[in-house]
Amino acid sequence: GAVVSQHPSRVICKSGTSVKIECRSLDFQATTMFWYRQFPKQSLMLMATSNEGSKATYEQGVEKDKFLINHASLTLSTLTVTSAHPEDSSFYICSASPGAWGDNEQFFGPGTRLTVL
Amino acid sequence: QKEVEQDPGPLSVPEGAIVSLNCTYSNSAFQYFMWYRQYSRKGPELLMYTYSSGNKEDGRFTAQVDKSSKYISLFIRDSQPSDSATYLCAMNTNAGKSTFGDGTTLTVKP
Numbered sequence: 001g002a003v004v005s006q007h008p009s010r011v012i013c014k015s016g017t018s019v020k021i022e023c024r025s026l027d028f029q030a031t032t033m034f035w036y037r038q039f040p041k042q043s044l045m046l047m048a049t050s051n052e053g054s055k056a057t058y059e060q061g062v063e064k065d066k067f068l069i070n071h072a073s074l075t076l077s078t079l080t081v082t083s084a085h086p087e088d089s090s091f092y093i094c095s096a097s098p099g100a101w102g103d104n105e106q107f108f109g110p111g112t113r114l115t116v117l
Numbered sequence: 118q119k120e121v122e123q124d125p126g127p128l129s130v131p132e133g134a135i136v137s138l139n140c141t142y143s144n145s146a147f148q149y150f151m152w153y154r155q156y157s158r159k160g161p162e163l164l165m166y167t168y169s170s171g172n173k174e175d176g177r178f179t180a181q182v183d184k185s186s187k188y189i190s191l192f193i194r195d196s197q198p199s200d201s202a203t204y205l206c207a208m209n210t211n212a213g214k215s216t217f218g219d220g221t222t223l224t225v226k227p
Contacts, residue, residue, distance in 0.1 A: 004160075006160070034214075034215075042219070043205060043217050043218065043219040043220050044161070044205070044217050046214065046215075049214060091158070093160050093161070095160075095161075105149075105151070105163060105166050106151075106163070106207075106215060107163060108153070108160040108161045108162065108163070109160050110159055110160045111158070111159060111160040113158070
């Protein structure tokens with residue numbers, strides 16, 4: 001089956017630092033990758049959609065200058081949380097889709113738990 | 118009103134029970150319907166993926182889509198303690214962006 005990895009799985013950082021999270025599709029080419037955040041006992045909140053080689057599309061209310069997304073290749077997307085603050089502490093999950101016409105399946109990574117002190 | 122409404126739960130059943138998880142939606146453009154299972158502190162895992170109306174079976178899991186009623190269900194037969202998780206429904210238009218339900222937490226007691 002399709003496998004998506006995320007690194008790191010857990011990160012603790014000081015307020016004001018930047019944190020980069022990697023999302024990789026291991027056995028397929030991901031035309032589209034999605035970034036979500038999830039608060040405890042809540043559903044997934046889509047932050048942005050990224051397509052390889054183009055700028056990410058951010059959802060309303062998500063600051064693109066704070067959450068930098070780079071989809072550099074068909075197997076790698078990165079999310080950088082810049083100048084992180086405690087309110088950015090959350091569970092960040094990426095997903096990847098092969099993106100072929102009619103194929104809307106998303107395969108999720110295991111998530112990254114960010115704690116900002 | 119949310120585009121996707123999911124039965125909130127939580128749901129607690131004895132081992133071996135049949136479980137029914139349900140979602141309704143309002144956007145008639147949704148064409149693709151998914152069910153994900155998410156264990157605590159893990160990413161969602163795709164369980165079932167269906168296109169348009171009908172039933173799809175995979176082992177103990179059956180996904181049912183009724184587009185006329187804008188209603189989807191996931192049935193779990195012979196439920197096991199290992200099925201204890203949060204189940205998320207999701208649906209897409211052709212644009213590829215998924216809209217998720219809020220999830221139903223299921224506990225299967227031995």
